[in-house]
Amino acid sequence: MEERLQEILAPYKGKSDALIPVLQEVQAELGYLPEEAMMAIAKTTGVPESHVYGVATFYAQFYFTRRGKNQTKVCTGTACHVKGAARVIEAFERELGIDCGCTSEDFEHTLETVACVGSCALAPVVVVNEEVHGQFQSSSIGKVIEDLKE
């Protein structure tokens, strides 16, 4: 990880205004932002560590704990809300046995919400590992999870 991190950070030496793209790139590589990474980012960009945390925690996109191999995001935008997103979330919670916003103990699944993915005409929408599932029916959850095992 150390090596890969240095590789990503190299072009950003001293570039404090590139903080957000750096955080995004590191997270894309590691899946989340562990403490070592945050320290390395602070060192490279020259931004104080407290400030790096201040910025990173402000934005919903950044995570500081390890996440599941599979990530399920249930859209809770207005269109999805009125089409029953809350019930979809509950159904996933029951099926995965975890609360929304949490990661399963075996790090297989993370379940969370997203405020609109821009496919509102297909509401309710669920995004599983970047794949958009439109007009989602809770009855298909079993199959969606089964497919992930392959």
Added chain:
Amino acid sequence: MLQRINSPSEMVEMRDFCKAAFARQKVRFLVCAGTGCIAGGSMEVYEELKRHIAERGEDVDVELLFEGKDSEAGASISGCHGFCQMGPLVRVEPKSTFYTKVKVKDVPDIITTTLDEDSVVERLLFKNPDGSHAVAEHDVPFYNRQTRIVLAGCGTIDPEDIRNYFAVDGYTALAQIFADHSPEEVIDIVTQSGLRGRGGGGFPAGRKWKAGYDAKATPKYVVCNGDEGDPGAFMDRSVLEGNPQAVLEGMTIAAYSIGARYGVIYVRAEYPLAVVRLQKAIAQAKEFGVLGENIMGTGFDFDIDIFQGAGAFVCGESTALTLSIEGKRGMPRVAPRPRTTEVGLYDKPTLLNNVKTFAYVPDIIRKSADWFKAIGTESSSGTAVFALTGHIKNSGLIEVPMGIKLREIIFDIGGGIPKGGKFKAVQTGGPSGGCLPESLLDTPIDYDSLDEAGSIMGSGGMVIMNERTCMVDVARYFLQFTEEESCGQCVPCRLGTKQLLEILNDICRGRGKKEDLDLLVELSHSVHGGSVCGLGQTAANPVLTTLRYFKAEYEAHIYDKCCPAGVCKELISFVIDEEKCKGCMLCAKNCPVDAISGEKKQVHTIDQSLCIQCGVCFDKCPNKFSAVECVSPKIPVTPKEKMEVS
């Protein structure tokens, strides 16, 4: 001929060249490659089409067209047509035949009917309510009342090939201003067109451009706001994905007008495809010399970067957005609050407009300010783009002339409420907007009329709600959103939204008190008055409009502990009607907590002490029986029932 454009006059030659090249392809299958259709499998359809065309011995490589060769047929991708619900969509040119819900297995039929029989595949056409079929895209009721300007290119051109944009007059507006107009003249045209910002506020674009022009400091920046924070809207996404070059051209015209050297497009974190399309678009525009250094050989330089947001709604606000680009926390500037046109990105003069605002500009330049002004109303010229969603038959992206009535949008274009439902409310403006009832459906769509009604135009979200939507829950929903998204620096916004949310939560849970209604109004006003940015200032709008138009529903929750729409879980129970239940067992099989018992072909019953009100049985019970009912107030759980269980 495919080379850098070295003077504005070469632009016209380039257009004619590209037009001629595309015309050499007799039939073109345009497959929608918007996010919705891709989710439905459109890319597989695209590959299959190409394979079949190749099998017929046709060369599917578009490059050949530019080498002067003819082609019987070809396939390409397009952006979102706005009717994602009917996707994957395939449009066949030159007749604009419009195929819906196309699957890979439909491809052979499409190919043979089109190329061998000169006919159509009827089963894939859009079926009108009266049973007839619409053949061309513009015959579909969803489209035939629209006026498409910013969306014109979405669904009709290949967003990943700049030459396709050239072929439809792309960049001729830019060439025209280089050749004929001074920056002041361009600003005059924009002012005269009456174009107002499409990001929500409706600020006159010309006036903002003039302020950018007047600003003295350098360098100046042009920033495109593609944060699209309204949770339930996707207009900007479709424009960025479906016609990215129009946005780049609009920004470049703006840059020329105010004298900016750099531009940034701020794209919402959740829009990865938009980023990819923009990256390709920028690279191609530079290659052809319509962006970058020495644009069209005029000596004018302008570069555009892409910045990906990181998931904070408040960053859509202009001062927060520029701070975010600088790598800081996106908190709106408190005091002093200078105008972004004076002190914006890196404290330099910055012209910030919404995606659509920029995308309108090339057409306005090409077709004149008067042309644009003639569309729409006196105070709101042009068209409005809406993401029509929720409980509506035809859901999707629409573009309509300003001044059109809400009723026309919902019933004529949208086709009304599906499944025999009844209209209850229409929400516009997202978390800053409001909910309007049936009695206001004749309100014309324009900035002022919607304001007057208590809602706002917003950036284009329009959510239709049926009678099974609880308006207290909707208000609660929006407050939960704003409470979470408040950046927290103004106390009235931070604490006020929290308090409003708590009261609404209580009401939804049946713990509402008589005094809550007055308290909601009072708090709403203090949040409005004590907030520095639009988020706080408008956060209470969803509460105020629902209180204004749906007060009885609040009262039912508070006094009768009843949720008339059957949404608020703590106030409802599900019961099975003995008369209607046929004992098909579907409900029992699907109940997640095994609360339903009953033998096959016998009446089933729900154990209220176990039921968690998930609604699965309600959805599962076959329509022809409709035996499960939702009742409110809640049926009390008797101690006896509880004992039986334990």
